[in-house]
Amino acid sequence: MNSFNDTSADDTARSFDVSSASVAGRLDAYLAEQLAGEGVSRGKVQDLIKGGKVFVDGTVRTKPKFKLMGGETVDVALELPGSGIVPEQSELDVLFEDGRVAVIHKTAGLTVHPAPGRPAGTLVHQLAHRFPKILEMEGERPGIVHRIDKDTSGLLLVALDEASRLALSADFAERRVDKRYLALVHGVPQGNVGNQGTIDAPIGRHPRSKTKMAVVEKGGRDALSDWEVLWSTPDGSASMVAVTIHTGRTHQIRVHMAHLGHPLLGDVVYGSRQHAEWCRDSGLDPALAGRQMLHAWRLGFTHPHSGERLEFVLPPAEDFQRLALSLGQSVQRVGVVGMPGCGKSTVAALLAEAGAPLFSADQCVAELYEEEADGWIMLRRRFGEKFAPTGSAVDKAQLFAAMRSSEGMRREILDVVHPLVRHRMTEFWRSHRREDVAVAEVPLLLEGGWVEQGLADVVVGVSCTEGVRRARLATRGWDEETVATLESWQWAEADKLAACDFVVDNGGTLEDLKQNVAELLRQLVDRRRESRVALENRLNALWAGNC
Template identity: 55%
Template sequence: MTEEKKTDHWERDAELSDRGVRLDKFWARELADEGVSRGRIKQWIESGLALVDGEIVDKGKHKLSGGESLALGAGDAAPGEDAAQPVSGDLDVVFEDEHVVVVDKAAGLTTHPAPGEPGPTLVNHLLHRCPDMAAERSGMDGQRPGIVHRLDKDTSGLIVAARTEADRLALSSDFAGRRVRKVYLAIVHGKPERGEGSIDAPIGRHPSHKTRMAVHKGGREARSDYRVLWTGPRGLASLVAVRIHTGRTHQIRVHMAHIGHPLLGDAVYGPRENAEWSRREDRLAGLAPRQMLHAFYLSFTHPASGEVITLWRTPPDDFLSLLAGLQRECLRVGIVGMPGSGKSALASALRRENEPVFSADESVASLYGPGGDGASLIAKRFGGEYSREDGSVDKTALFEAMRASDVLRREIMEMVHPMVRHECELFFKANRDAEAAYAEIPLLLEGGWHESGMVDAVAGVSCPAEKRTGELRRIRGLDEETLAVFDSWQWPEGDKLAACDIVLDNCAGLAELEQEASRLRHWAEKRFAERNGAFESWLEALWPRLAVQLADELAGEPGTEEGGA
């Protein structure tokens, strides 16, 4: 090699929590992710390569006071027993020439050997594929030859490695100068309040968990930009693109958790959310086996030719499976109709076809029963005026009072409807893996549930007035006046059916209504399939479109990253 090897150099600020920590232990902790052994650190310190507040300290047992400025230089690497060895393995090589190799790293593969992670690593596989990267031939570090940035073990995506020391120095300079552009994709819990934003929050070692990072005032500058690309049904999770302006350890994971939206599968920075996710009773519980982070976009200057190399890579199967799983929740179908139109009969027909069905009337009956939450709340509010001896609601007395006072009726609705809605939401969640789930909610439209996203579609039951106010009214044991009161509390039938996505006819008998139930089921299954198909097509088109958009946005800008993520 004609170019002199440049030694590595690290600088840190000791925090107050580091008071009393030995110098060699401090650097062993700080460089654990770099694959540097404590023995090598001790050797460097004893060789006079450690500075404390600008003064050489050559004793590893030197104890810190907290608050010092520290620096450490790496001595020349000498091939030996600790040098990484070539190991065969599958590598998805995206770009390769005699100077650099770019790999789409699989999740679960460590970047380079490190304490507790001896291999095989990406470095081991690269050495097998590119023997010229070995230290004795390239002059590079024996444990991590060619590595200029890192990806966490469980992060997938694009990573570039140099094949010669000269190329490594050039790429390292570009990373340090923030002339390399990288954008990540992450799936996070919930939906960020803002569709895009910047997170400017310093990151340093966690004050009590030294293997973790955290946002705190004593940390180093860290800034990330994020953009929400998609949010799943009911805001359960979101796909975001994240561009980092600094390269702090675990920066994206720490920053997204800092704003309340940790990555799915991240047990370190989202322990509570991850624990709740693992307890889910649907198939989603098994679809986030790692922190869902993918290095999607990489643009760098070729160290030899000066050409700008821009690459992107579709996320791996586990990432795509989670996105598909988030979208594939049951189609929530609300069933409405005028009082006595046959809604309950339709719901019963669906149940006979083994479809999941929720009934608001059954929910209210339970809430009004002895020990029910609705009965307890009404008794407390009205001093037992509408309560029976067993604690249940006196429905007759309550109905008469509601008929006499619209103010009272609204108050009762405001008390009971949230309880019914909560039970309905639990029903939908319990049946998330079904293709469709049905909820018979007489006042769904009046309550605005269709506008709030509670349901995905509304099915209306149409029944001729003479049948509804005659035969069906008598079967239900209602007098004409009572039915008229119920009607007055709902939208007119024309408005109600006009707001529906599908209208079912109850103009004949039960056999015909059974056929209508089958028609509704097939309609819902088709809509479910169409919705999922449309999402898959959108997702497939998203990746190339996003890559072009990023290239346009980042063209001509200075790079944005100096390290790993």
């Protein structure tokens, strides 16, 4: 059955859902049948179509023989001049106008044209105040040759006279207008060619929800979108994607990106599950994604009178920019390393006192070795009760002796324990990803290749003289053989410190160390600030079209 959104006898806008192919066919024949009860002849319907008063899925169709396939929304304006549109004064952002056409920056939250339930307060009412001439055109959509969703921001092309409207409507119908959008989406889309791809999937009414569109196997209209990932967050939780649409289906980008598995941030219609998870897990204020993050970014068209090709680029709205910057600023992950006895635990503790969350690999291992903990279970599965006896924690002395006895055994044990530590450290970073700085003290961070694996952004080495270090180890009761064994499992001190981004000297008093750590924090803050500036510059360049 067709869904006829009738409003009242005075309303002149009509909207129909072509819900199946069985009732589809020529556009003029379909509308003539639907409007027969209102005394509208097929000839009048053809005049309305040729006059640009009929929209199919938001695109003007000016050919009466246009083929409907089923699944479309058909809107028709029956109104004659003097429709009753009352001009409304506003701060309309006009980017270009020459008496024939205008390019407008439509803000998010603004409906383009009147419709049932929205008789006033639309862009058309604002245009009528700025360009009274458009009221000489018929209908409730004077000057409108295409539209973008209420909660989408960006570039909108408007015709300022009837000749321009007809010419531009034809250009849109023949796909001679270039439209490129920016979208913030969940995750990182993977294409057939690196970071880009094409979605060629027909769109029609959702089979179970008439207020939604969907990719459908039957009864939909062809829909073609090209996409390219321009930027992704460090943790891969979101990406900024440029989408070029070659067709103009209702909600096309939102439907296609959701079909790809990467719905738009803030889109509670086509990405409700992902949006709920993001609100719960992102660590950001959900209000930052208060709408679908979609922006009509680039627009190219041929001027209907001069024939000149015009191109426009508009950076996204402030809320879009603010969310992208917030997403891109993840925690600065600081790894602390050093030789046994250098004082790396003290440095890590001082950073924690300054407010940085702290992860200790040694503490993590101690927890993993408790009876029935993950490390205890995995060692028991691999080696039986040799290191994880029933009724007690892991026998660390026995484990250490086995590691000293054989390099092969040491590596076998590390293959069991290190993945568990790495997983917990990854979860630590994730749970603190909105902090400015978080710290992980991991003795074998460099030796384990974890920096190369992307598990730390900054490495801080702690150093002191050999004599000071040996004296500290002696106070712990460590014998020379134990020290030599532990050192043999690490890089040479010179190599370790050379691989660090910062080195903290711990050869003096505790007060000296506190001053050195304070200086380290200052440098980390500067690094964070520089990172934000670099991100802003990169995004600004992308938004300006320099990509």
